Amino acid sequence: MHHLPSKGYYCTKKHHFDQAKEGYLNLLPAQHKKPKEPGDSRAMMRARRNFLEAGFYQPMAQALTNIIEKHRPETIPMNILDVGCGEGYYCRQIESLAKNPEDLNLHGIDIAKNAIFAAAKKQKNARFIVASSKSMPYADEYFDLLFRVYAPSDAKEMARLLKPSGLLLIVTPGPRHLWQLKEFIYTNVKEHSIDVPLPTGFSQIESQRVSFNIQPDQDQRMALLQMTPFAWRANAATQNKIQHAKDLIIETDFILTLASR
Numbered sequence: 001m002h003h004l005p006s007k008g009y010y011c012t013k014k015h016h017f018d019q020a021k022e023g024y025l026n027l028l029p030a031q032h033k034k035p036k037e038p039g040d041s042r043a044m045m046r047a048r049r050n051f052l053e054a055g056f057y058q059p060m061a062q063a064l065t066n067i068i069e070k071h072r073p074e075t076i077p078m079n080i081l082d083v084g085c086g087e088g089y090y091c092r093q094i095e096s097l098a099k100n101p102e103d104l105n106l107h108g109i110d111i112a113k114n115a116i117f118a119a120a121k122k123q124k125n126a127r128f129i130v131a132s133s134k135s136m137p138y139a140d141e142y143f144d145l146l147f148r149v150y151a152p153s154d155a156k157e158m159a160r161l162l163k164p165s166g167l168l169l170i171v172t173p174g175p176r177h178l179w180q181l182k183e184f185i186y187t188n189v190k191e192h193s194i195d196v197p198l199p200t201g202f203s204q205i206e207s208q209r210v211s212f213n214i215q216p217d218q219d220q221r222m223a224l225l226q227m228t229p230f231a232w233r234a235n236a237a238t239q240n241k242i243q244h245a246k247d248l249i250i251e252t253d254f255i256l257t258l259a260s261r
Helices: 042-053 058-070 087-099 115-123 155-161 179-185 219-225 236-244
Strands: 008-010 077-084 104-110 126-130 141-148 162-173 205-212 252-260
Touching: 042 058, 042 087, 042 219, 058 104, 058 115, 058 141, 058 162, 058 252, 077 087, 087 104, 087 126, 087 179, 104 115, 115 141, 126 252, 155 162, 179 219, 179 236, 219 236
Parallel strands: 077 104, 077 141, 104 126, 141 162
Antiparallel strands: 162 252, 205 252
């Protein structure tokens, strides 16, 4: 609940939480701070921020926004939560690309305080909270739509937060995502299944595959590599090959899956 005099919030047990001057709340219990600064490293966040802000994934953000626009409820505002929002790139894209962004209540949650700090600083029309996706500090059946881009989540928590008519939008890598980067790292690169496993209790409404090519420069390639779960497999020699490859064009491939309870 919002406490206007202090500009903070308090829970039903009367615990008070101050709002940072940037506008975010830190609701991550101390016992969940293992390590001391949980979430992605600063290097990872910096790489992701630099790459995304260059606009390489904008076509996917547009597709994500189009699905949200297509399934807007009749009642307004539409409450939307980005689970594992990082620095808030997709929340900003939705606000920028939506037809009537004033009818959207955008929220973001992430376990990394530094990421939420950056998100809140860049987007004043959204609400960001430092918290775990396993225990999200929102009321039951509050959201019309939850979305997550690669981020881990808890099926029971998502079901709890969604309205009976609520929707879940999941973005996962497609079979050929970053294929050319993988060719530098793996001896035999294989396409994985296009099927996206849904959390327990959810049924698929629609699925869309979004694929396009990008041509990042040398520094942007290295930033992209740092964003991937296979970066640790690339030794110094491999990284050097990736960075200095001539005219490297990289495939991106995403699966956007919309589901309901």
